[in-house]
Amino acid sequence: MAYRDLSAFLQALEAQGELVCVRSKVSPVLEISEIADRAVKRGGPALLFENVDGSSVPVAINCFASRARMWKALELASWEEWDERLEFFLDPKPPEGILGKLRAIPRVTELAAVFPKTVKSGPCHEVVFEGSAVDLGQLPILQCWPQDAGRFITMPLVITKDPASGKTNVGMYRMQVFDRNTTGMHWQKHKDGAGQARGYEREGRRMEVAVAIGCDPATVFSAIAPLPPGLSEFLFAGFLRGESVPLVPAKTVDLLVPSEAEIVLEGYVDPKERRREGPFGDHTGFYSLDDDFPVFHVTAVTRRERPVYMTTIVGPPPMEDGFMGEAVERLFLPLVKKTIPEIVDMHLPVDGIFHNLMLVSIDKRFPGHARKTMHAIWGTGQMMFTKTIVVVDADVNVHDPREVLWKALTAIDPERDLEIVRGPVDELDFASRLPCYGSKVGVDATRKWKEEGFERRWPDAIRMSDDVKRRIDALWPSLGIPGRGGR
Ligand SMILES: Cc1cc2nc3c(=O)[nH]c(=O)nc-3n(C[C@H](O)[C@H](O)[C@H](O)COP(=O)(O)O)c2cc1C
Numbered sequence: 001m002a003y004r005d006l007s008a009f010l011q012a013l014e015a016q017g018e019l020v021c022v023r024s025k026v027s028p029v030l031e032i033s034e035i036a037d038r039a040v041k042r043g044g045p046a047l048l049f050e051n052v053d054g055s056s057v058p059v060a061i062n063c064f065a066s067r068a069r070m071w072k073a074l075e076l077a078s079w080e081e082w083d084e085r086l087e088f089f090l091d092p093k094p095p096e097g098i099l100g101k102l103r104a105i106p107r108v109t110e111l112a113a114v115f116p117k118t119v120k121s122g123p124c125h126e127v128v129f130e131g132s133a134v135d136l137g138q139l140p141i142l143q144c145w146p147q148d149a150g151r152f153i154t155m156p157l158v159i160t161k162d163p164a165s166g167k168t169n170v171g172m173y174r175m176q177v178f179d180r181n182t183t184g185m186h187w188q189k190h191k192d193g194a195g196q197a198r199g200y201e202r203e204g205r206r207m208e209v210a211v212a213i214g215c216d217p218a219t220v221f222s223a224i225a226p227l228p229p230g231l232s233e234f235l236f237a238g239f240l241r242g243e244s245v246p247l248v249p250a251k252t253v254d255l256l257v258p259s260e261a262e263i264v265l266e267g268y269v270d271p272k273e274r275r276r277e278g279p280f281g282d283h284t285g286f287y288s289l290d291d292d293f294p295v296f297h298v299t300a301v302t303r304r305e306r307p308v309y310m311t312t313i314v315g316p317p318p319m320e321d322g323f324m325g326e327a328v329e330r331l332f333l334p335l336v337k338k339t340i341p342e343i344v345d346m347h348l349p350v351d352g353i354f355h356n357l358m359l360v361s362i363d364k365r366f367p368g369h370a371r372k373t374m375h376a377i378w379g380t381g382q383m384m385f386t387k388t389i390v391v392v393d394a395d396v397n398v399h400d401p402r403e404v405l406w407k408a409l410t411a412i413d414p415e416r417d418l419e420i421v422r423g424p425v426d427e428l429d430f431a432s433r434l435p436c437y438g439s440k441v442g443v444d445a446t447r448k449w450k451e452e453g454f455e456r457r458w459p460d461a462i463r464m465s466d467d468v469k470r471r472i473d474a475l476w477p478s479l480g481i482p483g484r485g486g487r
């Protein structure tokens with residue numbers, strides 16, 4: 001059963017001891033951030049701050065900040081469960097026999113039931129503020145870090161429509177609060193929201209924008225999913241939940257918003273307008289420098305009678321977004337494998353802040369295969385940002401950093417095995433010589449072949465023979481050596 005809304009998810013977390021309600025009075029300026037940071041770094045629970053200085057609205061944070069909570073959010077018991085679920089749709093086999101056909105029916109109806117549906121009304125419209133009644137100061141918006149330029153909405157679902165195709169996009173792009181009814185709109189150049197905005201700019205038209213804050217967890221997660229442009233995040237959320245996302249027409253803009261949202265901001269972005277945004281303590285663990293970004297004018301705020309403000313903080317890893325990133329890695333791996341089939345597994349270690357390091361194992365089939373894989377990765381969606389790609393053979397476990405270091409570093413002849421390219425880099429990369437344009441490196445750490453010009457012999461990795469291991473397993477308890485005899 002899908003979570004109906006954020007409260008349903010919070011209740012489920014609380015029932016399982018995964019949520020702590022904090023009743024002490026705390027400030028949204030830096031204090032919640034410090035508490036949330038300590039909690040996530042200690043593997044702590046999600047937090048609901050009920051008494052926030054300056055606002056009557058409670059703050060939920062760290063809702064996704066552990067693997068267990070991320071699974072709960074996506075209603076999965078393991079990543080394997082997802083692989084199996086996806087396999088049915090990616091590789092459908094005609095069901096065999098009457099029993100097989102009967103068993104397939106629920107799956108097919110499940111698919112039919114996940115398209116977003118429009119409803120007439122919803123709790124997100126219980127209270128409506130328009131025009132001069134709009135005041136973002138009523139919300140407990142955080143200042144996350146000392147050098148931040150101000151308060152930032154960090155977990156918004158920014159909903160826009162493409163001017164040409166009319167297709168809806170949902171993206172999570174942070175928003176700096178400038179005053180009671182304007183914010184920044186930090187969609188980076190490469191993102192779908194920015195792409196749609198360029199369409200409005202060409203036409204010299206205002207762009208209507210709606211921002212949902214606090215929804216059921218799958219819908220929130222869909223806003224960070226790196227889907228190809230034109231593919232609906234709300235449909236993806238429906239697929240994740242196994243149930244469609246109910247959408248309701250916004251009050252003052254021509255957009256559909258999740259009817260079960262806690263808070264919705266409605267307004268517009270003027271195509272010509274830019275304003276200084278930042279600095280902001282970012283997910284790189286450093287402050288992103290100030291820069292010019294579009295401005296969001298909030299013309300209406302709608303909300304529940306008793307809303308919860310959902311937020312997160314990013315900063316030196318590991319943070320909540322690291323767990324969200326891991327979910328992206330695991331959920332998208334089966335899809336990546338469909339286009340880059342040689343990939344066996346991949347891993348983006350959390351300290352690589354998602355796109356600085358990708359470890360990928362391949363089933364190497366032809367000379368130069370590792371380099372082909374790197375270029376395929378750099379050529380696919382947001383994976384273009386990957387600064388370092390290390391390609392290893394299929395027998396290396398990319399989730400074990402020690403094994404990767406050992407086997408990858410023994411396998412390389414640096415002058416021969418580095419592939420250095422230029423191209424687009426993440427807008428948050430502050431080391432590249434130019435913004436958004438720089439270099440990336442691939443490391444071919446696969447075993448080298450004769451066909452690749454390697455004429456020497458390649459040694460086997462050391463491994464004890466199985467029969468000896470079995471004999472010693474049996475003998476171990478009698479040897480008087482402390483510790484388990486595990487291998
Ligand atoms: C907590 C959090 C904050 C984010 N903030 C931004 C941001 O300010 N700007 C941005 O372009 N992407 C940001 N992202 C990443 C985007 O949400 C992500 O790239 C997503 O795929 C964008 O949606 P789109 O593909 O529809 O453009 C953030 C992600 C997370 C998890």
Ligand SMILES: [Mn+2]
Nearest residue numbers: 169170192227
């Ligand atoms: Mn998108």
